[in-house]
Amino acid sequence: MKYKGIIFDLDGTLVNSLEDISGAMNIVLKDLNYPTHTYDTYQYFIGSGLRNLVSKALPVSNNSDEQIQICFDSMINEYRKICTLKTKPYEGILELLDNLTSQNIKLAVFSNKADELTKKIASEIFPDYFDTAIGLSTEALKKPNPFEAVEISKKWNLNPEEILFVGDSDIDMKTAVNANMFPVGVSWGYRTEEELKTSGAKLVINNASELIEIL
CATH class of the missing domain: 1.10.150 (DNA polymerase; domain 1)
Incomplete structure (x- = not known):
């Protein structure tokens, strides 16, 4: 696919x-x-x-x-x-986003960080890459609730099966599974590869460039 x-x-x-x-x-x-x-x-x-x-x-x-x-x-x-004083993109992320944008891949951010701060960080550190950046506005919609992820798929007019969900935690992998999206874990974040796989990751990548190979 x-x-x-x-x-x-x-x-x-x-x-x-x-x-x-x-x-x-x-x-x-x-x-x-x-x-x-x-x-x-x-x-x-x-x-x-x-x-x-x-x-x-x-x-x-x-x-x-x-x-x-x-x-x-x-x-x-x-x-x-x-919130943007010492916060920086991980190695290879900007190059990855440039590559994805050149392929016309639709890109969004979905975080459990407060919505205001999610939007602020996404817009200041990654201007012009994401058409949607959604953070937490109400506890009921917190990941692993897939509601916002599914809403993004509707906005894009894509089936959930056509979307990769990329994250570093068990919560992200569970969100992907709940949304019927392809769960991709990243090993450079705050959780272990074992935790990611146990939580549903179908693939764990060790550097940003590996995501291009999936596509």
Whole structure:
């Protein structure tokens, strides 16, 4: 089958955003005199949205819904200021997007990051590549719910089977399976190859250029 569209996850797939995310959260934790976390720890907090990350980062003894909401609001305020400061595309990503664009492959971003921030990062770091960039606007539509992915396929007038779904986490692979799209895992992100395959990845690539071979 000739694939005609690709939906990408953002964090851990297109960009390494770990420093900016962890930096913003650690600012909030320091202000409250709570323990901070290392980059390696944040690697396993990422993937289910920033609110979920905040919950995981807070001490168990200070993890009420009210405290999570207060810290989430503070974290978003901090992160908004620095979300493109150290966040950069992974090696080979810009070349990949140039190649895909030249082949008229339709491209979109679907992330569990807040919609406002997803759009900001996608437009600033990848101007003119993606016709759609969708982030989290309501918890009910969070990946692995395939709703937004299927809506993108409708916008493109493509069958889900004609679309690759590319991501670095178990959540991305489950989203692809739920949407009936072809799940492609990337090994350079925040999860292991084993986790990706267990979650439904039909292929795991080790560098961006390998995606061209699939097409």
